[in-house]
Amino acid sequence: MLEIIKNDPWLEPYKDVIEGRYSYIINKENQLTQNGKISLSDFATGYLYFGLQKTNEGWYLREWAPHATEIFLIGSFNDWQCKESYRMKRLDHGIWEIKIPLEHIHHLDYYKLFVCWEGGCGERIPAWCKWVIQDKNTHIFSAQVWDPPSPYHFKHRHFIPDKSPLLIYECHVGMATEKEKVGTYDEFRIHVLPRVKENGYNAIQVMAIQEHPYYGSFGYHVSNFFAPSSRFGTPDELRRLIDTAHDMGIAVIMDLVHSHAVKNELEGIARIDGSYDLYFHSDPNRRYHKAWDSLCFDYGKNEVLHFLLSNCKYWLEEFKFDGFRFDGVTSMLYYDHGLGTAFTNYGDYYNGNQDIDAICYLTLANKLIHHVNTEAVTIAEEVSGMPGLGVKPEAGGYGFDYRMAMNIPDFWIKIITEKKDEDWHPSAIWWEMTNRRADEKTISYAECHDQALVGDKTIIFRLIDADMYWHMSKLVPSTEKVNRGIALHKMIRLVTATTINGGYLNFMGNEFGHPEWIDFPREGNGWSFKYARRQWHLVDDHNLKYHYLADFDKAMIKLIKSVPDFQDTTLIKLWDKDGDNVLAYLREDLIFVYNFHPVNSYQDYGIPAPEGEYAIILNSDDINFGGFGLNDDSIYHFTQYDPLYAPHNKGWLMLYLPARTAMVLKKVGIQTENTIIEPHKVD
Incomplete structure (x- = not known):
């Protein structure tokens, strides 16, 4: 079994x-x-054969196009003409090939395929091309030769990510700039990576890397799967960004989109040889994703597996990414894309609605990735709760290292919008933070980019709303909304980040309460970049209150990293009482205590805890974090004897718990059978 x-x-x-x-x-x-x-890794080497390849004998270009009747290579090197000397030759299995003398093609030349098929013809960008550029005047995309005289060479070829725990800073290169424009790889490397390191995160999860024709798709309508988006810079600038991150001890995880593809024919791989079903399903109902307006891969075809598995290996080998967050896994797992099932019982996962070919692909992809790089990280973005995603393939699972805990951000939205503050019950909070399969690791998060897209709101904006525009300055009187928002923002993050069993994720800027929403340039907003950027000056200006949230986030991350393998330490609930809105739990020698009540503060509130002496090492109410400083954090706390708990080496910690505050206490006096270790100074 x-x-x-x-x-x-x-x-x-x-x-x-x-x-x-x-x-x-x-x-x-x-x-x-x-x-x-051969190995699965040997199978996944299509990127070394297909596309434009430079050899000592000349340039080769190969394309899989079984329905084509003839193909010409056209480009800036032959005036975009279908010349006989650039006619491709048909090989076996629907593969086409052409060999061009080295001197005919040069770095930065433009090129495309002119493909003819039964009943039509048209220009196409090669499916395996590694660099695509959009003309600034015509807005037309073309493949471009990337063969610089001095290619970038990695300093770090075998980087090992820190997974103890994985602390992810989710980011988007284009919107990581303060200016109202598309940011670049170089700008991100110079200006944002140091912030990530300073904040203590040990990984970045980068979105929108694969080329996509519409910037506003957030990178989810991919057209060119092997091409890093040229709107951010060159392939070598991306390599330098990744190498620099590794210099800083930061892993780089790529947001990988293999769940669907853009339906554009001139920019993408749709109808590349005139047929509708080359990479996609022959059944139109399965081929077209109505909710996403895109095309769905047919994972049952070996050629599609070859394409996608090669794509996984390509990004690992050629750019040294440290792994992938697979987008849209739920859509892949089910024939109905998970849109028609409530998933309320186990039967919903095994009712014949599962796409066995997609499941097979995901499992093989995980096996391949971990074969190519044994230290690689794979994360599944999956909402249905399918069992086994985070279980090893040999144990009957899908092989992901982590799955996104997508219930948690949904819970926070629901509780903020639907519950009165006094109904924020600790029992419900504890359940949602810890409701996961025992044999699977998760990435917990309070919010990611999804919760900030136009039409939605970030947590801080839901809490404070319009008061953010007028009362986040220290120079003007605060309001109850601002005080409440700052307090709860810290508490929500602390309880989410410190109940993890795998890793924690934050979207860039949300750690300091970045205002408003994300809205990419589009016709409906006058093609404005106003909401597609990060206003870093808000956190840098200490006359504003944003830095309080950032400083708390930094202290929280530092605390988590201070405990070796924090994510694997035993998580024990010590106390929860819904009537008081109080929650307490233990990890190693740390006790986390929360009073979510909006107005009730508690004097000498008892928390059952292991016997010993404790010091407060993090307090959300600290004035340095925008709190009121109602506690004296220099005071040591001793457990008080109770005959009921004494046999279990427990006593009562009697604490002052101000309303809407959280604190972390560390055991500093450890009693053994013969001696007591003296309290030490807490950093």
């Missing part, structure tokens, strides 16, 4: 489905690897 079923008896009724899926994946891998004659 597979380990995934042994670990969860509730999966026993679906044993045949799970084991059948496992066998299907094993058989597919054997097929792709010729029963072990």
Whole structure:
């Protein structure tokens, strides 16, 4: 029996489905690897064969286009003409090839394919091209030769990410600039990476890297899967960014979109040889994603597996990315893209709605990625709760290292918008923060980019709203909304980040309460960049209150990193009382205490805790974090004897808990059988 079923008896009724899926994946891998004659990594080397390749003998360009009747290579080097000397030759299996003398093609030359098929013809960008440029005047995209005389050479070729825990700063290069424009790789490297390091995060998750024709798609309508977006800079500037991040000890995770593709034909891979179903489903109902207005891959085709698996290896090998966050996994797993099922019981996961070919691809992708780089990180963005995503393939799972805890941000939105402050019940908060499968690691987060897109609001904007425009200055009187928002923003992040079992994520700027929403330039807003940037001056100006939130976030991250393998330490609930809105839990020698009540402060509030002496090492109410400083954090706290708890080496910590505050206490006097270790100074 597979380990995934042994670990969860509730999966026993679906044993045949799970084991059948496992066998299907094993058989597919054997097929792709010729029963072990080659490795999965050997199979995933299409990027070294297809596309434009420079060799000592000349330039080769190869394309898979089985429905084409003839293909010409056109470009700036031949006046964009279909010349006989640039006619491609058809090989076996629908592959086309051309060889061009080295002196005919040069660095930065433009090129495309002119493809003819039964009943039509047209210009196409090669599916495997590695660099695409948009003409600033005509706005037309073309492939471009990237063959610089002095290519970038990595200093760090075998970077090992710090996963203890993984602390992710989610970011978008284009909107990471203060100016109302598209930011660049170089600007991000120079101005943003130092902020990430200073804030203590050990990973960045970079969005919108794969080329996409519409900037406002946030990078999710990919056209050219092997091309880093040229709107941010050159491929070598991206390489330098990644290398610099590694210099700083920061892992770089790529937001990978393999769940669908843009339907554009002139920019993308749609109808590249005139057929609708080359990379996509032949059934129009499965090919077209109505909710996303895009095309869905047919993962049952070996050629599609070759394309996508090669894409995974390409970004790892050629750019030294440290892994991927797979976007839209729910859409891939189910024939209905997960849109027609409530997922209220296990039967919903095994009712025949699962796309076994997509599941097979995801599992093989994880096996490949971890074969190419044993230290790589893979994260699934998946909302249905499908069991096994974060379980090893050999145990019957899909092989992701982590899954996004997507219930948590939804919970915070719901509680902020629907509950009165006094109804923020600790029992519900604890349940949502810790409701996860025991055998799977998660990435917890209070909000990511999704919660800030136009039409939605960030947590801080939901809490403070219009008062942000007038009362975030220290030079004007504050308001109850601002005080409440600052207090709860810190508490929400602390409880989310310190209950993790895998990692924590924050979207850039949200750590300091970046105002308003994200809205990319579009016709509806006059093509404005006003809301597609980050206003870093807000946190840098200490006359404003934003820095309080950033300083608290930095202290919180530092605290988490101070405990080795924080994410693996045992998480024990010590106390929750909904009537008081008080929650307390233990990790190692740290106790986290929250009073979510909006007005009630508690004197000598008892929390059952392991016997010993404790010091407050982080307090959300500290004046340095925009609080009121109602506690004297220099005072040491001792557990008080209770015969009921004494057999368990516990006593009562009697604490003053101001309304809307959280504090972290550390055990500083550790009693052993023969001696007491003296209290030490807490940093």
